[in-house]
Amino acid sequence: MNLVVKPYEKFDNMAKERINSYLSRKGIPANYRVYRAQRNYGDLTFDFQRSGFVPERDEIISLSDDLLAFNPAGKFVNAVYRDGPFSSEVLTSAMDGDLFLFQKKDGKVLVEHTSANPTGPLHIGRVRNSIIGDTIARLLKKFGFDVKTEYYVNDIGTQVEALLLATELFKDLNYTEAYQKIFQNFDQYKDEVEKMMLRAESGDEEFIRKSTEKLKMYLSDVLSDLSRLSIEFDMFIWESRFILDGSVRDVLSKLGPVLKDENGAKYIDFGEGKIYLTRSNGTSVYFTRDVAHHIMKNNQFQRSIDVLGEDHREHFRKLKYVLDFFGIKGVEGVFYSFITTKQGRMSTRRGNVVYVRDFIDEAVERAREEIISRRRDLSEDELDDISKKIGAAAVRYNIIKYSLEKPVTFDWSEALNFEGDAAPFVMYSYARARSILSKVDVQGDINFSFTKEEAPLLRMIALYPEVVEDAVTHIKPERIPRYAFDLASSFNQFYRDCDVLGSGDNKGRRVEIVKAFSRTMEEVFDILGIKPSDKI
Numbered sequence: 001m002n003l004v005v006k007p008y009e010k011f012d013n014m015a016k017e018r019i020n021s022y023l024s025r026k027g028i029p030a031n032y033r034v035y036r037a038q039r040n041y042g043d044l045t046f047d048f049q050r051s052g053f054v055p056e057r058d059e060i061i062s063l064s065d066d067l068l069a070f071n072p073a074g075k076f077v078n079a080v081y082r083d084g085p086f087s088s089e090v091l092t093s094a095m096d097g098d099l100f101l102f103q104k105k106d107g108k109v110l111v112e113h114t115s116a117n118p119t120g121p122l123h124i125g126r127v128r129n130s131i132i133g134d135t136i137a138r139l140l141k142k143f144g145f146d147v148k149t150e151y152y153v154n155d156i157g158t159q160v161e162a163l164l165l166a167t168e169l170f171k172d173l174n175y176t177e178a179y180q181k182i183f184q185n186f187d188q189y190k191d192e193v194e195k196m197m198l199r200a201e202s203g204d205e206e207f208i209r210k211s212t213e214k215l216k217m218y219l220s221d222v223l224s225d226l227s228r229l230s231i232e233f234d235m236f237i238w239e240s241r242f243i244l245d246g247s248v249r250d251v252l253s254k255l256g257p258v259l260k261d262e263n264g265a266k267y268i269d270f271g272e273g274k275i276y277l278t279r280s281n282g283t284s285v286y287f288t289r290d291v292a293h294h295i296m297k298n299n300q301f302q303r304s305i306d307v308l309g310e311d312h313r314e315h316f317r318k319l320k321y322v323l324d325f326f327g328i329k330g331v332e333g334v335f336y337s338f339i340t341t342k343q344g345r346m347s348t349r350r351g352n353v354v355y356v357r358d359f360i361d362e363a364v365e366r367a368r369e370e371i372i373s374r375r376r377d378l379s380e381d382e383l384d385d386i387s388k389k390i391g392a393a394a395v396r397y398n399i400i401k402y403s404l405e406k407p408v409t410f411d412w413s414e415a416l417n418f419e420g421d422a423a424p425f426v427m428y429s430y431a432r433a434r435s436i437l438s439k440v441d442v443q444g445d446i447n448f449s450f451t452k453e454e455a456p457l458l459r460m461i462a463l464y465p466e467v468v469e470d471a472v473t474h475i476k477p478e479r480i481p482r483y484a485f486d487l488a489s490s491f492n493q494f495y496r497d498c499d500v501l502g503s504g505d506n507k508g509r510r511v512e513i514v515k516a517f518s519r520t521m522e523e524v525f526d527i528l529g530i531k532p533s534d535k536i
Helices: 007-025 057-061 081-094 126-143 158-169 175-184 187-199 206-225 245-252 287-302 310-326 356-374 380-401 421-440 455-462 464-473 479-497 504-528
Strands: 033-036 045-046 068-073 075-080 108-112 148-154 235-238 261-262 265-270 273-276 303-309 331-336
Touching: 007 045, 007 068, 007 075, 007 081, 007 464, 033 187, 057 068, 057 303, 081 455, 081 504, 108 126, 108 287, 126 148, 126 206, 126 235, 126 303, 126 356, 126 464, 126 504, 158 187, 175 187, 187 206, 206 356, 245 287, 261 479, 261 504, 273 287, 273 310, 273 504, 287 303, 287 310, 287 331, 303 310, 310 331, 331 464, 356 380, 380 479, 380 504, 421 455, 421 479, 455 479, 464 504, 479 504
Parallel strands: 108 148, 108 303, 148 235, 303 331
Antiparallel strands: 033 045, 045 075, 068 075, 261 265, 265 273
16 A cells, blocks of 8 residues: 555545445445556446446436546446546646655565676677666665665686686687687587586685686676666675585585485486486586575565576576475566577677677667757767767667567667657657756746646656556566656647647646656656656
8 A cells, every 4th residue: 555645546446435335325246347447438447247237327427526427338337537636636646746655665675687697798688687677676666665686696607617717728818709719619628617617616715716806807897888777786696605605505405305316416306307406526506506595585585586588487497496495485587588689699608799888889879870960059078978878778778668578679770769669759758848847937826727638648647656566566667668658658749739838827737747747757767777868
């Protein structure tokens, strides 16, 4: 329950009370479904299909008054909230800030995302993970949860040891080129890589310390690229810690009664297959360390969300199965499909990658060209600032707007569209509102006699808390950019139909409507990780 009753919530409750009172008088159970009405039908629909009850038309219409009207349609009743009272409620709620408040939620939430091996700069095939995870974390924070974000740093394993070996053998190459050189002839270096893995997995503290120092430098490349997309982390957890602090040993000990042996390797039966926890030499595998990692999460957080590519579903299913032995239930997986290129999936090992840094540079340059074609009055500093903001926003928006399960092929013309469902269009609408507000000198009294042209935008603004709650409840971050586009479109219609600065007695009210739109869009931008500009 929210701290403050929102406009739709207030009117929905009134509509439900009247329908329930009507049904009670007739001795009919309140057996109906209720949901937001389709556009042009009203604001709230009461669906009596399951009950078989057909509301009597005149009786339903008689429930109407100056606040709301009821329109029966067969086994449906649509409630319509009168423009004047509802618009007044929305604007008042936005002006005092209640519209944007959410009750603080109990429990701490951890969102783990990205967690890419620090074997090279991040490529765009992995950045969808980062954008989804960061947006989910921002969304949960906005809704009132205490949220932390985590990067799980894999500092043990074939890829990591290959990188460390490569940087020793090929010091004249940068670390990415050296890493790719190892994998081009991996059989030649396989034995040495396995020796290094054995040292790490056996808990060789000096070896792990030196490895960590080097990996931190490479990790900084990833973090630097992500910071350009406004993505930061609260926690960095290194995989090796679970060997060094005895957590892996504890996991194996507690699973002892269900462990089975296969030539020295330990495993657990899993349906028709097996889940291996150690190798025949007694060292732990990645999976075992991940179990220890999630036990740590469970000890510190009430809810844990892992953002994972669709190819990790089986790993996560096995992880949940093993965590059940420890009574751990609060672990959730959010899965997404990949971004592909015309050449197919990207791989740092093979070298057929598009790095995030180059991708952002391209976005910024394309944004710059577009802005120059529209604005000749900007200084070089202003042009640089706006280009960076639009470029980063275009990347984030055009990736997060798709359903998680849908593959994404990035389209520059779509991502940098100033006229459609893209970050530039949404940001330009906000800049237009800020331009209006910059020209307001002295604001007069506010006249609450609303016009019909103002109602659609205020109704869209009123949906903000519902959209946030819906996106949180179903973990659907893509609903936020969809709302941003609808909100911006409604504002542009308002801008065309409603003069603001020269509207006489309507000026004070319309200025407040523009302020309400700006504030709502700022809240949306914060969730999307977009830095707005007043001068697009």
